[in-house]
Amino acid sequence: MSVQERKQRERADRERLIVATARELAEQQGWDAVTTRRLAERIEYSQPVLYSHFRGKREIIGAVALEGAAEMAAALRAATSAADGPRARVTALARTYLDFAERNPAVYDAMFQLDGGLAFAREETPEPLKDAFAALLESLGEVAGDGVHPALFTEVFWASLHGLATLTRAGRLPPGDTEQRVELFVERLAVL
Amino acid sequence: MSVQERKQRERADRERLIVATARELAEQQGWDAVTTRRLAERIEYSQPVLYSHFRGKREIIGAVALEGAAEMAAALRAATSAADGPRARVTALARTYLDFAERNPAVYDAMFQLDGGLAFAREETPEPLKDAFAALLESLGEVAGDGVHPALFTEVFWASLHGLATLTRAGRLPPGDTEQRVELFVERLAVL
DNA sequence: TCGATTGTCTAGCGGTGCTAGGATCGAATC
DNA sequence: GATTCGATCCTAGCACCGCTAGACAATCGA
Structure with a gap:
């Protein structure tokens, strides 16, 4: 298992985490509450990380x-x-x-x-x-x-x-x- | 026709103008484009004037x-x-x-x-x-x-x-x- | 004419989505 | 093992949002 493979896996995991967290937050408090800042805070990364996975909020939706x-x-x-x-x-x-x-x-x-x-x-x-x-x-x-x-x-x-x-x-x-x-x-x- | 009546009439006119302008703007560019700033600019009044007619954007909608x-x-x-x-x-x-x-x-x-x-x-x-x-x-x-x-x-x-x-x-x-x-x-x- | 009231504006608050640019860290090379 | 260097991430900030406090000007009643 190469290092690169591990990184890819971790990246995929994080992407799933973003989607799952966005969904959870949206179900709990509505889509209006799903801001990039709140989402970033919940996954414990900074905002720009979201944009390395998705083009923007729309793509997360x-x-x-x-x-x-x-x-x-x-x-x-x-x-x-x-x-x-x-x-x-x-x-x-x-x-x-x-x-x-x-x-x-x-x-x-x-x-x-x-x-x-x-x-x-x-x-x-x-x-x-x-x-x-x-x-x-x-x-x-x-x-x-x-x-x-x-x-x-x-x-x-x-x-x-x-x-x-x-x-x-x-x-x-x-x-x-x-x-x-x-x-x-x-x-x-x-x-x- | 008292002064007060004239003012009330002008106020009602302006309220109609706000609604009509909001509608027009929404049909032209979508509701996302209907911001309080743009709306205020179009009716040629400042933003706070909108709030003297409506509680907020929601009420205009x-x-x-x-x-x-x-x-x-x-x-x-x-x-x-x-x-x-x-x-x-x-x-x-x-x-x-x-x-x-x-x-x-x-x-x-x-x-x-x-x-x-x-x-x-x-x-x-x-x-x-x-x-x-x-x-x-x-x-x-x-x-x-x-x-x-x-x-x-x-x-x-x-x-x-x-x-x-x-x-x-x-x-x-x-x-x-x-x-x-x-x-x-x-x-x-x-x-x- | 003068004070009070009404009306409007400027400026600004905390929030939004999104991004530029610098710091940091880890992997590969010497 | 030290050094380079690229990938990765974060801080800071942009322009915009809805909304409002407080200053200012115009108008009204006395």
Whole structure:
């Protein structure tokens, strides 16, 4: 094990520490509290060290978003594979999605609300993001209905989930009726 | 016409100028560019003047949001009243909503993405916001379907529209297929 | 005309993201 | 083992942010 290898490993460790700390801080106190100074202090390095790993704060948000996308994809697949039949799968998918958004608000923001400098719905879209969409597509494609393109249906279904997630969390919708809303729009949107 | 009345009128004028300028600047260069300094410079007063009208930047965003809500409500009502039959009304509503979001991205952000310090879905919710929701409810209530609470249906429909609007504008959804998405989810969600 | 009040401005506080340039440390060479 | 030298890191500082205290000028009422 060469010295160089050890250094690379330590550098990678520190990068993970930065991302994990940013995420933790964001979940604890919101993204506004994630300043480069506070972040640097928490990882016990000076500010400029952050910039040797990331181009700026935006890229750090992007890294948290990618981490979140991978987790969300895994959660969605776990939930849908444990469900029997299309209806149960779609319901499980919707619940898991909203649950993820509620349990990890900062990560969800990093993925879909904030600017993490990531490309979406494009060729150069990072793999975790594509995969998260694929996870949605896997369960939603089968309930798109005849003559409806699975990707288009998935986009619409996803947008609805996203709308529910964000409006609920931002206090734009009365809290509490989430379950009813989910049932209603699963029932209507999906062809079962 | 007393001197005091003239002063009050001038003060109200200036307040409108602040809101209009903030909105204009936000639409031109994004809300990040709306700093208190730039805003003050544009209205040709010093920074502290802003604070004699509003508690802070947040309240200015809130004022823009209220203005936007009133406009959106008017646009929705104009569109739906010009349409014949429930189906045409709902489609017109959806198109108008998304069109408003696309044409006035900064205002839309002020209403639903940013923190304007406004209360939503509560007793003390400002009138324009309640009225915008009412405008949605008027056309959507009639297609909620039997046994489904109109308000609940409106919330779900609205959330879907909101999801489409935000994901599209943030580049999270491929642009261009908006019309197809609208047709699909109007067809599915509404009971026609 | 003079004091009080109102209105506005200048200047500055503590914070932000980000970076230039110097200090330090450790690895490789002689 | 001493010395060089490059990589690594930190101190200090930039321009900007939202917001406010306190000085100043204009206006009003007596």
